[in-house]
Amino acid sequence: TGISQSRISHWLLQQGSDLSEQKKRAFYRWYQLEKTNPGATLSMRPAPIPIEEPEWRQTPPPVTATSGTFRLRRGSRFTWRKECLAVMESYFNENQYPDEAKREEIANACNAVIQKPGKKLSDLERVTSLKVYNWFANRRKEIKRRANIEAAILESHGIDVQSPGGHSNSDDVDGNDYSEQDDSTSHSDHQDPISLAVEMAAVNHTILALARQGANEIKTEALDDD
Structure with missing residues (x-):
């Protein structure tokens, strides 16, 4: 993502208290996926919901x-x-x-x-x-x-x-x-792929916004030095 770990940690310390438990879990899943397979979450998109006759x-x-x-x-x-x-x-x-x-x-x-x-x-x-x-x-x-x-x-x-x-x-x-x-309504211990994709897309949106914010701050600091 091009963002240092320290910057993400600093942002979470400032904003993390306002996050819901769902978003906190989403960030943790995002971290695990990116750690094992960098860039894997960028390709995740919520899949269309098929409409079929039950x-x-x-x-x-x-x-x-x-x-x-x-x-x-x-x-x-x-x-x-x-x-x-x-x-x-x-x-x-x-x-x-x-x-x-x-x-x-x-x-x-x-x-x-x-x-x-x-x-x-x-x-x-x-x-x-x-x-x-x-x-x-x-x-x-x-x-x-x-x-x-x-x-x-x-x-x-x-x-x-x-x-x-x-x-x-x-x-x-x-x-x-x-x-x-209906066999299809039995509860599964695995998370719905659609829900996971939605969560990962939301985290990626936040991370990219943080990256753009960091880039703007760097440009501002460079102008101040001049």
């Missing part, structure tokens, strides 16, 4: 006897159709926390738009209130995740923002009552 694993049906042997269907996946997603988004915009009766209504509405004349929907194709529950829960989590990313970006530019709404117990899928869960 998929949930279908709970395997009970074991059935066939010709004296037991077979268990595995690997069946339920995929939301575009027609259903349009219906779900419409209901979601009206109420993000539908009760059981409303979830049944949403499921029936989805089945109505995908039902073909003279053809019965299979158990895998049919939308149930349970699938609706999982979709709404994961949709709320996705909104909160995006809000956290946006808040981190704003904070990196010195804009104070309030953290997104607190955690709601209704967003947790109770394993005793709801067996279908």
